[in-house]
Amino acid sequence: MTENPFGIDRVKAGADFLEWNFTITMKTSPWSVEEGMTQLLAHQSAEGFSPRLEICAEDDAKIIHELGRRPTPTAVAALRGFQAMSTIDTQRELARINADRLVQQGQPEPPWVDTVGRVRVDDCWWAHDEYGETAVVVCAFSYDGTDEHAIFVMIDRALGGGMVREILLSMNPDSLLSIVRKADGSEDGLVSEPLDPALARRLLEDAISTSDELSEHKEYNLRPVPVPYRKMRALILARARALSDRPAPPETLPNSVEIELLKQSFLASPAAARLPAGEATGRALDLLIHQFLDAAACHPLQIGPRRVKAVLGLPDLLAELDADPDLARLFPDLAYAWVAWTATERDLSPAATDRLTEAARQACTPQRPAEDAGHNGPAG
Template sequence: MTELPQQESSDETVDELLEEVLREFAELGPDTEPLRVELVTSEILGEWWEAGDDLAAELIEFASESTEPERLAAPLAALRTLATTEEQREAAAIALEKLGLPDPDWSGLLNQVTVGECWRTSDVYGDEASVLCVFGEGENAHGLLVSISYAVIGGWTDEAVIVESPAEVVDEMRAQAAEGGELVTCEQISPARAHQLLADAFVGTELQEEPEVTDDYVRFRALALARLRALPAPEPQAEPELLSAEDQARIIDEFFAASPDLADTEAARVCALRLIEFGIDQDPRRPLRVGPDKLSSFVDFVDDGEIELTDEQDEVLDEVLPAWARWGVSRDGLPEEAVEPLLEAVEDRLYERALETDTNLDAYLDGVEDLEEQDVAALLLRRQFAVPSVYTEIAGEEVELDPTDPEQRRLLVIGEHPEFQDSLAEDDLDEETFIVVAAHTTVVDQLWDDDPAEVWQAVRRMREKGLEREEIMTELARTLEAQLRAGEGDGLEFDLDDYLSALAELG
């Protein structure tokens, strides 16, 4: 969601905003259609919500001090029904009662709607759904149409809109299902079922700090939440599917038994376990469900570091993920028609991921000419071990750096060690920390240049023993630290022969 500048906190600014609201309500005459009042109120509440301001509370408090209370009757009457929290709705009702003024003619009609048909379309994988609830009848009918994604956090909505011709939308939903063959379903559902689906989706959105939602969501959010309150009580939710450690081990065994072309290695098994854990965390009611969006989101989580994989595990992900998709389709009994689109989506996401990595290959190949293909691969393996990414976070901001520049390469090293950053920024490194930083950056430089070559040889021995990159880099830095001595001025130096002897003992 686009972040808006925060409103200034001065009383004058708040008063100006409230005055603008009072002017908008003053334009609503006593014979204004209730839906028009609801739309105006919802748009105002949406603007406040997007800006992170709780001006509904400010307006309610303002009512008790206003010298023109008659101007407050309309907005308070609207908030009494449409404010998004029960506390604010009750506070608005109390404030309006204290004013002792008659309610606007339309106030008793707000959110007083009859509930009509409810419809739901969904893709066969369960990744996405759209829910339409019809309110009112005939020419006065309108609908609430909500899009729901189930790729993460158990489902959330990024778009909600009030539609004027719900019958036309139902026709479109049916046509979409007809065109989608076995990949799209369209069904009429009970209002109680619709309430449960929509309530869950709105909670999923509201739980996010900065949800990426459409302008329509912002505009219609308050009215949509009011319409949910007009629906019958939601039907009971399905309980999360609990998977014990034994269940997860059994599932992994079944997966490999059904995937004979996939090598049954420890790294591949960890990838399968991470997929199960991702499902438990992000899709708790159907943790083993497979879908294009869900599996793409898994890759996103890996790339963002929210799911940790070792280098070896990351390498086999390209094989595990398509196999997991095939097995999931078979396990869930999805139609044969669903297999190819799912595999294509998975392959496309993995290809995009490879391209994202490859866009930085020029930096890793700087200064390299006329190498055989196997030599290029070996060089990339070494340099990408030394500098896994050209992106890092410095002082809370993500930056892209050039690893061929020694100074920028040093920043990439520092980005891996946030514990050093405050001291470096303040130029307040103690001697011990200075040596640690110097050792880490020097080891990375040595690996980058393959000089001395014994450093990379030590890395390869330690990798063969199963050590992770972080453990290996710590060992290398510790080995170099033990050799460092004060040199001329503020510099450090070491005896190369002693250092090479110490490296030979590693691994």
């Protein structure tokens, strides 16, 4: 095992700390156990510094193995804590196996073993925009009416599975539920409604997965995740698992036949009437759809203002247009026409359509070649 510069085995020290912690929480409530474990699994210092998640996962696996070699009641309790709260499926199972073996050897179970993590789902709501780019998820839980609490997660779904933009925990569920219910009909065009727990689980797990991936790679240069993210991450994932046995199926992207039908429908529509017929238009359309499918990982119909601006500003796209002046000359008009057509196909409200097409206009204008600088926006 790796030793630190002071010669103390980090794994044994970690197991010692967990056993000490569970001498305090052994007879506490299951909710207190969950609160403590989600803090421990954050691996965050008092100053807010955290190792990379993969390093934390490796350390946790070693600590679970070390605890499994310790025939003590506190080791069993710590392993049951890992079993309930670890963010990794295989580690929850590893903790269960080690705890079961110690119990078979005569060690007692902690008094909360049958209840920890087994919360009741009391309510589940969300607010979302017409584009599918923003989701505000609020889910309320309790231990059969005691220790009531709710989680609030705002997700920016313009990027992959979504980035966590805000995250809150409240012991007053009604306060958070009222926020999302009052969002209905706001200036942001949000719609508020009850949320299927299986869909809530998928939204939360996808957002955590994407946020982990993007926040761990600073080269993406994205806005940081909220300050409480690491300390609430394990709790959010535990609550997501409590919502449903399995998440709702993922949104499917169109296959090659469906893409071809979309292209044909678009080219035959009034939105594409002013585009020139020919091979260049087909190449430009292929390039645009490729960006939405591969770079943004979204259905090319399910787009909103943030997604449009992000995709049309991608460095790889701009580099490809720079290398092909004919394509660059045609692309802004085609991209604008596609965006306008998607609004019609999805039957967006007039206000939502205006916001979407204005975003496309703004994103397309900088792409115009210098000789088209006097153009007053995309053809339409």
